Amino acid sequence: MIDRQPPHPRKPPLSTSQKFVRLAGIGLVVLVVASAFAYVNGSLDPQRLTPARVVDVFEHNNGIHPGYRRNHPKGVCVAGYFESNGAASALSRAEVFASGRTPVIGRLALPTGNPYSPDSAAPIRSFAVQFTQPNGQQWRSGMNSMPVFPVGTPQAFIDLQKATAPDPKTGKPDPAKPAAFFAAHPEAQPFLAWVKTAKPSASFVTETYNSVNAFELLDKAGKRQAVRWSLVPHAKGDAPAPDAKDYLEQDLTERLASGPQRWDLVLTLANPQDPTGDASKSWPGEHKTVNAGTLVVERDSAQLTGDCRDINYDPLILPDGIEGSDDPLLAARSAAYAASYMRRTGEVDQLSATPTQEKQP
Helix, strand or coil: CCCCCCCCCCCCCCCHHHHHHHHHHHHHHHHHHHHHHHHHHCCCCCCCCCHHHHHHHHHHHHCCCCCCCCCCCEEEEEEEEEEECCCCCCCCCCHHHCCEEEEEEEEEEECCCCCCCCCCCCCCCEEEEEEECCCCCEEEEEEECCCCCCCCCHHHHHHHHHHCCCCCCCCCCCCHHHHHHHHCCHHHHHHHHHHHHCCCECCCCCCCEECCCCEEEECCCCCEEEEEEEEEECCCCCCECCCCCCCHHHHHHHHHHHCCEEEEEEEEECCCCCCCCCCCCCCCCCCCEEEEEEEEEEEEEECCCCCCCCCCCCCCCCCCCEEECCCHHHHHHHHHHHHHHHHHHCCCCHHHCCHHHHCCC
């Protein structure tokens, strides 16, 4: 007999204040992009932000956790391969799209700034992947389960961080500030619509992960095609998150014990009018898509001892046949990731931490 759980009660819709409190947590995901974007763009002169100062902001907001990533610090390493079906080889000369297998080292993570956050702290999950081609060239991609960024200019990003910053007295944002911000930024409505329905998932493997930024594929003749991509899961499910602090890694391990987990790599081809330099804008209307193959995760390992520990998932580490688009966030992310990587790898190795330290709230 199948033990059926009673239907999960429908939760009441989020109030305006609850929506913006949740948004404060989501803001951690875009903080590094926002600040680094301003650094690359130069719009904050004469007090120009640098990648190091971006990392300082993370440490100020989230505390210092030596040896951990400053963004998405709570995660798990995974390994497997990408099985290309050859369907994208006409669009890109990159070896990864030729028929056959490419080894993959990845990292599934929770996008908060604290490695001790509960898994329900944010509704976003992330998936970073490194493909290593036979010729030695690598493709690194950092993807998130949100469909778009909230806004598309440096000043708007900065104002968003200010509006959603916790009040020192309450530890929560002042609801009036984000309300005023979004009233002045109607371009954020697609992101707000997503936030309204987003909820923490019960599993990494049922999520769709999006590049959000646009990239360009180059074929053998040098012809360019702008794309965004997504990893679309084979596993299905929309179960509510368990009432527990840590469940994502355990769920992943249990699923892998039953067999490999799979995602299809789906390329969405830009139409001529689609914006490629603004990650806050979706691409509306019909688009051609290409299923380039299947990413297969075979095993997982702890992030402090696994192969992903020392990988900087810089989105501009790309093989011949894939290039960054005109989206300035890409260069910004690259600069900030490098600063964070250099800082954390120069700190005390967390492998020497005591169990008490590792479980510290």
